[in-house]
Amino acid sequence: MSRKMDIISPQDAPTLPALFAERVRRTPTACAYLRFDLQGRCCDQCITWEATAALAGRWQVALRREGLLPGDRVAVMLRNSLEWAVFDQAALGLGLVTVPLFVNDRPDNFAYIIEQSEARFLLIEGVAQWEVIQSVQARLDSLQRIVTLNPACSSDCDPRLVELADWLPAVGDPYDVGSAAADNLASIVYTSGTTGNPKGVMLTHHNILANAFAGLSRVPIYPDDLFLSFLPLSHTLERTAGYYLAIMAGARVAHVRSLEKLADDLPVVRPTVVISVPRVFERIHARVMAKLATAPPWKQRLFALTVDVGWQRFLHQQGRGGWSPCFLLWPILQRLIADKVLAALGGRLRLAISGGAPLNPEVARLFIALGLPILQGYGLTETSPVVAVNSESDNRPETVGPPLPGVEVKIAHNGELLIRGECVMAGYWQNPAATAAIIDGAGWLHSGDLASITPSGHITITGRLKEIIVLSNGEKVPPADIELAIATDPLFEQVLVVGEGRPYLSALVVLNREEWEKLGVAAAASEEILLARIAARMAGFPGYAQIRRVQATATPWEVANGLLTATMKLRRPQLFSYYADEIAALYAGH
Numbered sequence: 001m002s003r004k005m006d007i008i009s010p011q012d013a014p015t016l017p018a019l020f021a022e023r024v025r026r027t028p029t030a031c032a033y034l035r036f037d038l039q040g041r042c043c044d045q046c047i048t049w050e051a052t053a054a055l056a057g058r059w060q061v062a063l064r065r066e067g068l069l070p071g072d073r074v075a076v077m078l079r080n081s082l083e084w085a086v087f088d089q090a091a092l093g094l095g096l097v098t099v100p101l102f103v104n105d106r107p108d109n110f111a112y113i114i115e116q117s118e119a120r121f122l123l124i125e126g127v128a129q130w131e132v133i134q135s136v137q138a139r140l141d142s143l144q145r146i147v148t149l150n151p152a153c154s155s156d157c158d159p160r161l162v163e164l165a166d167w168l169p170a171v172g173d174p175y176d177v178g179s180a181a182a183d184n185l186a187s188i189v190y191t192s193g194t195t196g197n198p199k200g201v202m203l204t205h206h207n208i209l210a211n212a213f214a215g216l217s218r219v220p221i222y223p224d225d226l227f228l229s230f231l232p233l234s235h236t237l238e239r240t241a242g243y244y245l246a247i248m249a250g251a252r253v254a255h256v257r258s259l260e261k262l263a264d265d266l267p268v269v270r271p272t273v274v275i276s277v278p279r280v281f282e283r284i285h286a287r288v289m290a291k292l293a294t295a296p297p298w299k300q301r302l303f304a305l306t307v308d309v310g311w312q313r314f315l316h317q318q319g320r321g322g323w324s325p326c327f328l329l330w331p332i333l334q335r336l337i338a339d340k341v342l343a344a345l346g347g348r349l350r351l352a353i354s355g356g357a358p359l360n361p362e363v364a365r366l367f368i369a370l371g372l373p374i375l376q377g378y379g380l381t382e383t384s385p386v387v388a389v390n391s392e393s394d395n396r397p398e399t400v401g402p403p404l405p406g407v408e409v410k411i412a413h414n415g416e417l418l419i420r421g422e423c424v425m426a427g428y429w430q431n432p433a434a435t436a437a438i439i440d441g442a443g444w445l446h447s448g449d450l451a452s453i454t455p456s457g458h459i460t461i462t463g464r465l466k467e468i469i470v471l472s473n474g475e476k477v478p479p480a481d482i483e484l485a486i487a488t489d490p491l492f493e494q495v496l497v498v499g500e501g502r503p504y505l506s507a508l509v510v511l512n513r514e515e516w517e518k519l520g521v522a523a524a525a526s527e528e529i530l531l532a533r534i535a536a537r538m539a540g541f542p543g544y545a546q547i548r549r550v551q552a553t554a555t556p557w558e559v560a561n562g563l564l565t566a567t568m569k570l571r572r573p574q575l576f577s578y579y580a581d582e583i584a585a586l587y588a589g590h
Helices: 016-026 049-065 082-093 107-117 127-135 205-218 236-249 259-269 278-293 297-317 325-345 361-369 432-438 479-486 513-519 527-537 572-578 580-586
Strands: 031-035 045-048 073-077 097-100 121-124 145-148 161-163 185-190 200-204 226-229 252-255 273-276 351-354 374-379 386-389 407-411 416-421 445-453 459-464 492-498 505-511 547-553
Touching: 016 049, 016 082, 016 205, 016 236, 031 049, 031 082, 045 049, 049 082, 073 082, 073 107, 082 097, 107 127, 107 185, 107 200, 121 127, 127 145, 185 205, 200 205, 205 236, 205 386, 226 236, 226 259, 236 252, 236 273, 236 386, 259 325, 273 278, 278 297, 278 325, 278 351, 278 361, 297 325, 297 361, 361 374, 386 407, 407 445, 432 445, 459 479, 479 492, 479 505, 479 527, 492 572, 505 513, 505 580, 527 547, 547 580, 572 580
Parallel strands: 031 252, 073 097, 073 121, 097 185, 121 145, 145 161, 226 252, 226 273, 273 351, 351 374, 505 547
Antiparallel strands: 031 045, 185 200, 374 386, 407 416, 416 445, 445 459, 492 505
8 A cells, every 4th residue: 555645735725726726636537536326335436536626617607607706605504425525616716605504403503604604505405404494494585596406395496496407507617726815714614602603713725724734744644545524524623634634635535325324334435534523433332332241251351351452552552661472462352353343444444533522531442452543633613623633653542632733722821721823713704702702812712621731742621611510519520521431331322410509410311222221211210220330430530520310311412402512512501401400300408
C-alpha cells in the first residue's frame, strides 16, 4: 500500500471551490466517491473527481437559472450522499453560502434557521422532509425554490417545489471555481444549542481550509485511504474532517446508506478511516460486553488477557511502558479475539477519530488494546471545528490531545478553556451581541468548557462551566463524567444525572430494550437492582458523587421530542422540565 501523501495546501487553493478544482486537476481519473448500487452492493460504482466536477457543473447551470447571487444562502437537508457534496461544491463555486440542516431536526428549529438565514433555496430528499416543511410552511417565505431528489408531493403541491430530474439539465458547463476570496463567508452552520434558539456560526473559506490543513499535519491521510461517512454532514466535524479534508488529501469516501444500516455497511465498505462521535463506539462496546457476559468463563478470561496484553503493548509502543514476555502471545490473541471483534468494523480500519463529546476511557482502552487506534479530539462548531486531537505516535486517550498547529489555547482564571487562531469563526450571523459574548477583545474564544493542560501540552476537558452540579453541602460534581461511567453498562442507553441544590445525586435512565427484556421487567423496574448496576460502574468516584436514587424509563430521549439536540447532546433544561414530577419524587422528604 502506497504511503505517499498528496496534500493541497491553503496557499495552493485559498478557497473551498479552488480546493475542489485543484483536486480535479491533479487526479482527474482517481476515485472520489464509492456508491452502493440499486441492489445494495458496495462499492461497484466509482465516481471520479472529473465526473464529480461534471455533475457540479450541471448543478451550477440550474442554480444560475434561479437568479441566485453571490452571498445568497442556500440550504441543504439531505442524508450524507454524493448529491450533498455536489450541491455544496456547485453552490460554493457560485459564491453562495451553504446552510446545512439536520434531516431529523424539529420543525420549529428548521423553520427558525430558514427564517434567520433568509435562505432562498432548499434541497431536500423526499417525502419525509416535505412533511416537515408543510408543518411550518407559513414561516418559509424567503424560499423561492425547493428541489427534491425523490417525488415528495402528488397533489396541491407548492409551486416552488420541483423534482431534481426536472430541474437539473442533462448537460452542464465546465465547473466554475468563482472569484470568492479566502475571507469570504462559505457557510452558516447553526449550533444545535441545548438552550434557546440555535445561533448561526459564520465560517469563512480560510477558517475551514486552515483547520483541515492543520489536522492533516497531526493525522496523516493518504490517497488510498477510504472514509465511511456516517456522521451527518450537517455536523461540522464530519464536514471538515470527513469531506473537505478528504478532498485536500485525495482520499476516497463512501456514504453510509443510513445510520440504521451502519453495522451492515462497515464490513461491506471496509473503510480505513472513520470519523465518529463516542456514542457509536459506546454502542459497539456495550454489545461486545453484553455478549461476553454470556460467554463461558474460559472465554471471558481469554478476552480479559487479550485486552490486558494489548494495552501493555500499546503503552510500550508509545514509549510509556516496558517490554513484556507476554507480548509473545499477541499473534495468537489477535487471531482468536481481537481480529474477530474488529471484523465488525470492517477489519481494515487503521484509525478512528472520536469527537463531539467525551469518549469514555474504558471504551477507548478496549478498542486501542484490540489494535484500533482511536484518536480522541476536541472542538466546537465555532472553531471549524477541531481545536485539538491526539496523534498515533503520542496518543493519550484520557486527553483530547494537544492543540493543532496554529491554534493557541490557555486556561482562564475560572478554569475555562480559551481558544485563538485561524479556525475561529467570523462571528454569529446577525447576532453581534452573542459574538461579543463569546469572543473577547483580544480574539480569545471562550469555549464554555472547563479544562486543564498537562506538561506535555495535552488538553483534558473536565466539564462544562454551566453544567457543574453543586450539591446542598457545597460539593461540586461534573455530571458528564458520571453519565459516561454509567452508560458503559449495556442496560443503560441514556443517562441524566440530577442534584443541583439537593443533598445527593440521582439519575434518570433510559433502559436498553434488549437488555431490559433479558433482565426481566420486574428486575429492571427494581430500583435496588438498578442502583447496584450503577454502583458497579462508579467504584472510582468519591462518596458524595454516588447515585442514591434512580428513575428508569424505556422511552428514548430523541430530537423529535425536543430532549436531544440534533448532534445528540442532552437538552438538560428540557429534560429537567419534562421529568419535573419524577425528579421531585426522587427527593421527596428531603
